[in-house]
Amino acid sequence: MNAYQIFQNVPASLSTDLFTWMRSEDRELYKSAVASLAANRKLRPAFVQKKPVAEQFAWMHKTLQLKTSDMIGEHLLQVWFMKGKQDMLIDFCDSLGIEHNGEGAVDGELPESLDDDKLKTAVDKLLEKNDGATVATYLHIFNAQTQDGWSNLADILESDERLALGNA
Structure with missing residues (x-):
């Protein structure tokens, strides 16, 4: 699942969490995201920045659902997980025995297979x-870190109802 497809399927509350984190913890990332998304739609950033925050978030969520915003969306999700959801990454890497830097960034190569x-x-x-x-969003982003992903992780994402995004 690509980032734009993830944004098409996640609840608005997840996007709100992401954008709220960006506005409070990484203001430059937020400004850059607004500027990139606005440029992608051939708009000036001021068009978005003049909106109330809730409307900015809604506009960004809607814009990230477009295929043309895929790279921007993937980058935003990666940064959010690497900086804002480190505990989650650490738990996942530790559970799988994947070496990491203590902050969730993998040391060396990702494993070819997952037990x-x-x-x-x-x-x-x-x-x-x-x-x-x-969790589903993180696992989709993690699975996209290799060319073909891991088939057993893809199977879990497809079969585990707790990880369903489309019905959120």
Whole structure:
């Protein structure tokens, strides 16, 4: 699932969490996101910036659902998970035995395969601490980090009802 497809399927509350985090924790990222999305739609950033915050968020969420915004959306999700959701990444890497820098960034290469039992345990652990939409979004982004992803992770994303995005 590409980033624009993720934004088409996640609840607006997840996008609101992402944008709220950006506005409070990484103001430059937020400004850059608004500018990039506005330029993508051939608009000036001021068009978006003049809107009330809730309308800015709604506009950004809608714009990130477009295929032309895919790279921007993927970047925003990656930064949010790497900086704003580090505990989640650490838990996932630790559960799978993936070496990381203590902040969730993988040291070295990603594994060629993921152990089925460890993967199931890792997903269950994430779901105990986080809502299903956030976990599903992270797992989709993680699975996109290699060319073909991991088939067992893709299977879990398709079959585990707790990770369903389309009905959110």
